[in-house]
Amino acid sequence: xxxxxxxxLAVLKDGVSAGTHGLSxxxxxxxxxxxxxxxxxxxxxxxxxxxxAEVAFIARHRDRVERVSAxxxxxxxxxxxxxxxxxxxxxxxxxxxxxxxxxxxxxxSSLGPVPLALLADTECExxxxxxxxxxxGPFRLSRALLGALAASARERxxxxxxxxxxxxxxxxxxxWGAYGTRKAALAHLSRIWNEEMTAQGIHFVAVDPGDxxxxxxxxxxxxxxxxxxxxxxxxxxxxxxxxxxxxxxxxPCASSARESEAEAAVAR
Amino acid sequence: xxxxxxxxxxPPDAKLLIxxxxxxxSHASRSxxxxxxxxxxxxxxxxxxxxxxxxxxxxxATGARIEVRLxxxxxxATHDVRWFSAIVFGAGDFHTRTEDRPPPxxxxxxxxxxxxxxxxxxxRVLGHPRFVLLRFEDSPAxxxxxxxxxxxxxxxxxxxxxxxxxxxxxxxxxxPVAFEPPSAGFALDWHALSEMRARxxxxxxxxxxxxxxxxxxPKLDARLPLDEPYVIPVSTAQAIRRTRAMRGRIVAVxxxxxxxxxxxxxxxxxVPSGERVATLRIDSSTPLKVVDAIxxxxxxxGSSHYALLAAFVDESTLKRMDRELDVRRYRTHxxxxxxxxxxxxxxxxxxxxxxxxxxAA
Numbered sequence: 299x300x301x302x303x304x305x306x307l308a309v310l311k312d313g314v315s316a317g318t319h320g321l322s323x324x325x326x327x328x329x330x331x332x333x334x335x336x337x338x339x340x341x342x343x344x345x346x347x348x349x350x351a352e353v354a355f356i357a358r359h360r361d362r363v364e365r366v367s368a369x370x371x372x373x374x375x376x377x378x379x380x381x382x383x384x385x386x387x388x389x390x391x392x393x394x395x396x397x398x399x400x401x402x403x404x405x406x407s408s409l410g411p412v413p414l415a416l417l418a419d420t421e422c423e424x425x426x427x428x429x430x431x432x433x434x435g436p437f438r439l440s441r442a443l444l445g446a447l448a449a450s451a452r453e454r455x456x457x458x459x460x461x462x463x464x465x466x467x468x469x470x471x472x473x474w475g476a477y478g479t480r481k482a483a484l485a486h487l488s489r490i491w492n493e494e495m496t497a498q499g500i501h502f503v504a505v506d507p508g509d510x511x512x513x514x515x516x517x518x519x520x521x522x523x524x525x526x527x528x529x530x531x532x533x534x535x536x537x538x539x540x541x542x543x544x545x546x547x548x549x550p551c552a553s554s555a556r557e558s559e560a561e562a563a564v565a566r
Numbered sequence: 567x568x569x570x571x572x573x574x575x576x577p578p579d580a581k582l583l584i585x586x587x588x589x590x591x592s593h594a595s596r597s598x599x600x601x602x603x604x605x606x607x608x609x610x611x612x613x614x615x616x617x618x619x620x621x622x623x624x625x626x627a628t629g630a631r632i633e634v635r636l637x638x639x640x641x642x643a644t645h646d647v648r649w650f651s652a653i654v655f656g657a658g659d660f661h662t663r664t665e666d667r668p669p670p671x672x673x674x675x676x677x678x679x680x681x682x683x684x685x686x687x688x689x690r691v692l693g694h695p696r697f698v699l700l701r702f703e704d705s706p707a708x709x710x711x712x713x714x715x716x717x718x719x720x721x722x723x724x725x726x727x728x729x730x731x732x733x734x735x736x737x738x739x740x741x742p743v744a745f746e747p748p749s750a751g752f753a754l755d756w757h758a759l760s761e762m763r764a765r766x767x768x769x770x771x772x773x774x775x776x777x778x779x780x781x782x783x784p785k786l787d788a789r790l791p792l793d794e795p796y797v798i799p800v801s802t803a804q805a806i807r808r809t810r811a812m813r814g815r816i817v818a819v820x821x822x823x824x825x826x827x828x829x830x831x832x833x834x835x836x837v838p839s840g841e842r843v844a845t846l847r848i849d850s851s852t853p854l855k856v857v858d859a860i861x862x863x864x865x866x867x868g869s870s871h872y873a874l875l876a877a878f879v880d881e882s883t884l885k886r887m888d889r890e891l892d893v894r895r896y897r898t899h900x901x902x903x904x905x906x907x908x909x910x911x912x913x914x915x916x917x918x919x920x921x922x923x924x925x926a927a
Contacts, residue, residue, distance in 0.1 A: 373707065386731040387714035390742045393615065394710045397644040398741060442732075444756075446740035449613050449771055453799045494756075497763060 323546050324350035328396040328450075331355045332379050332439065333406030334372070335362040337512030338462065341534035342403060343372050349538060354392045356406070379406050379435035380427070389442035399446040400454065401541050404436035404484070405462045410476050412517050417475035425476050432480035436461055437487060444500070451499025458544035460537060461488045463504045477518075501544050507533035567864055569724045570897035573733040575752035581896055581903040583864075589883040589910050591890055596753055596904050599861070600761050606814035608768035608805055609861075612748035612822045614776060615739035618717025618731055619746075623686075626678035628671045631657045634681060634700070635720055635745075637778040638792040642743050642841060645706045651692060651792065652700050653781050660721030660728065664782025673698055682716035684709065694786050720746055720778070724899060734900075743795075744776040749900040750820030750862045768809060770802040774822040774844070780869070790870050794844045796826040803839035806856065815858035815908075821871045824848060824857050831855040850876035859908040864891050864898045879910045 329346050333339035334355025346353050347370045354373035357363050367374030373395045377388040393399055410428045411421075440459050447457040466474045467481035488504035495502065509515060511527040580596035594602070603609065619636040633655040640649060656668030673695065677688040686700040702709050719734045736751035738759075762769050774796035781787055806827075809816060818824045829844040830837050835855045846852070847870070854877050865871035867888065876884060887905065896903045 376711070386735070390615065390618070390714045390731070391710045393740060394647075394714075394742045395644055395707065397642075442735070445613050445615065445736070445738040448738065449740045449773075449799070452770065453801045494760075497760065498756075 322350075323542065326352070327400045327545065328352045328398055329354075329401040329403065329541065330392045330396070330399060330443070331403040331405055332435070333357055334374075335359065335366050337514055338507055338510060338530045338533055338537075339403075339405045340366060341530040342405065342537060343370050345531070345534040345538045346541075347372055349542075352396055354396050356388055356392075379404075379439055380408070380431040382434075382438065385435075385438045385442050389439065392443065393446045398450055399443055399457070400450045400545055401458045401460065402440060402443055402447065403460045403462065403537065403541075404439065405460075406435065407432060407462065407514065409514050409518055414473040414477075414518060415475075416473060420476050425479075428476040428480050429483070433483045433487065436484060440491065440502075444495075447500045448495075448498050454545075456499045456501060456545055458541055459488075459491065459500065459502045460541060461485070461502065461504045462537075463488075463506050465506050465508075467504075467506070503540065503544070505537055505540060507537065567891050567896050567898040567902070570899050570902040571724050571726050573725065573727070573729055573901055575733075575736070575901065576755060577901075580753070581894070583887065583890060583894075583896065583903070583905040585879060585883065585887060585905065585907040585910075587908045587910060589879060589886075591887065593890075593894060599753060599904075599906065600758060600765065600767070602906055603762070603765070603767045603817065604815065605766040606768075606809065606812055607817055608770060608809035608814055609754075609762060609817045609819060610770050610772060610802065610806070610823050610827065611736075611738060611751050611754060611819035612744070612774045612776065612826070613736075613738045613740040613751075613771035614744035614748055614773050614822075615736075615742040616719055616731070616734040616744045616747045617742050618713055618719055619778075620718050620720045621681040621684070621713075621716055623679050623681035625671050625673070626680055630671045632670045632679070633658070633667075634679065634686070635778060636700075636717075637697075637745055637781075638794065639743070639775060640793075640795065640843070642741065642773065642775060642795050642797055647706050647709045648702045649689075650700050650702075652698055653696050653778060653786070654698060655696070655782075660723055660725070663723040664780065667782055669695060682712060684712035684716065694783070696781065696783060697786060722899065738771065740771075741773050743773060744822075746776055746779050747900060748774070748776050748820045748822050750823075750904065752901065753861065753904050754819065768805050768814070770799075770805045772796060772798045772802055772823060772826050774826045776820075776822045779871070787869075791825065791844075791847070794822070794825070795841060796822075796829070796844055797841040798826065798830055798837060798839050800839040803837050806837045810856075816856055817859045817861060817906075818857045819861050821848075821860070821862055821874050824854075824860055824874060824877075827856040828852065828854060847873075848877050849873040850881070852877045854878070854909055857909070859906060861904055861906050863900070863902050863904060864896050866898070875907060877909075878907045883910060 329351050334343045335357040343355050356375045356377050358378045360376045363374035375391045377384045408431050451457040463481045463485045466478035467485045485504040488502045492502035508528045510530045511524045582594045582596040584592045621634045635653045636650045638651045654670040679686045685703040688698045690699040719729045734747040777792040825844050829846040
């Protein structure tokens with residue numbers, strides 16, 4: 299199980315090292331990104347638009363959504379992925395406006411109360427909210443979009459869901475309890491999703507973008523020197539490369555290979 | 567039959583009536599559906615997600631409260647969302663049967679209808695005071711958002727609680743283009759799809775904008791189904807070609823899939839990929855060219871869905887099915903039990919009679 303997951307990551311990394319991808323590959327490809335008005339999400343919207351993808355992004359504040367939408371010509375959708383009642387309206391608008399979906403990036407993340415607190419000082423309600431935003435939200439949205447992703451995988455070979463996690467999902471940092479726990483849950487969720495859906499052509503990957511110079515990081519670690527942090531544009535380029543790897547550079551899956559054989563047999 | 571009034575897509579006790587190619591009937595738990603399929607079969611489902619097509623609004627000229635049910639659209643293009651045909655009801659909600667709903671105020675071209683954040687103008691009255699062509703005045707982005715926020719799924723008087731969008735989206739729901747759910751697809755879950763793969767049973771989808779299924783008015787109901795756009799993906803057209811070449815069966819999940827496939831094959835029997843508008847009405851006189859079996863719900867005599875079944879089996883078999891569904895207390899409507907009907911040997915198919923096909927199998 300693990301081996302398979304790692305080999306998949308290796309494929310994705312090859313995708314990155316293979317360098318830039320032609321615009322033509324991206325044209326007509328449809329990507330949705332949750333949280334797209336600041337930090338990594340905004341950088342990803344810009345990166346994927348510059349590569350030629352059709353992009354929809356989801357964020358809570360209408361004014362910011364409209365601003366980014368006007369600037370990037372991406373489809374802006376106002377919504378809150380942590381709210382159960384928002385999920386289907388969001389999914390409806392994503393697939394309605396893009397006409398289908400090849401990739402979903404569950405990037406939206408909220409830090410929760412600051413300054414960061416020890417677990418012993420974390421209110422149960424805050425912990426619950428943290429899980430809702432970062433575990434339930436991506437689970438619900440992925441599930442609502444699974445039909446569209448699977449249709450794309452059948453037609454084009456594969457589809458991908460990228461869940462943005464953090465090294466706090468693996469390493470135990472004091473004060474990062476609620477955040478780290480939910481990111482760990484999201485990472486594990488990605489692995490199980492992937493185990494279950496790869497056969498249908500939908501690949502799930504968890505990605506740690508590194509410590510970036512983003513509004514979220516500035517709130518979490520106010521005294522960090524931005525110069526020591528990764529620029530979100532760099533991480534966005536890496537994630538776009540991973541998506542490209544997943545969408546464009548996969549071997550045809552076993553079943554379609556089988557089907558082509560059958561077709562060849564018929565042709566003979 | 568009894569009414570399925572709970573929004574459970576896959577109740578564990580769901581039943582399945584099976585009608586084989588000789589017209590013999592048998593009964594099973596729907597959870598054993600996959601055992602009725604054979605390696606080499608191709609299951610084709612409609613992956614349309616259901617729009618929240620019911621909108622509460624106000625008729626600007628009179629101030630009257632109305633309910634607008636979007637009924638059909640001319641294409642599936644993402645930006646082509648300004649024009650809809652719609653059925654309009656007077657005040658009231660889903661607890662009242664559509665047959666008993668009051669008519670809307672007199673609608674004439676140019677009338678403005680306020681639907682929450684959206685504004686629509688009546689373009690034409692379509693031969694019936696309840697049936698109009700609407701044009702939304704908003705941008706496509708605003709229309710999508712308005713529908714998502716303001717609309718609700720079309721409701722049914724027999725349900726005890728209002729339906730939410732997640733109740734009416736099948737597990738494989740993709741493009742939101744259906745006006746009522748392609749509910750035969752409720753029977754499929756992802757476990758079933760995995761099992762099919764393991765057993766070398768093919769699975770493919772098309773997207774068919776299933777239109778409104780009933781209007782509460784016999785004159786309007788007689789015009790159903792309305793023209794419905796659909797798109798057949800390249801991979802699905804290929805899978806159908808392969809399956810037919812290898813003598814596998816094409817198993818349609820739902821009446822909309824039958825309509826799309828047979829409409830597409832109307833010209834020369836082949837199923838091409840691409841988008842078209844289904845105008846074909848299927849009844850006892852329609853020779854089925856593509857579909858070998860249908861998985862669908864239990865349909866009431868008189869409906870267009872029921873008429874479609876007559877393309878698969880003869881009248882005496884249909885009557886026998888009705889009796890068995892009654893005696894065995896099958897549940898009916900969207901969330902009801904299912905039937906799996908193979909095209910009867912005495913129904914002519916373009917590729918040869920069913921009997922011939924059975925010999926081949």
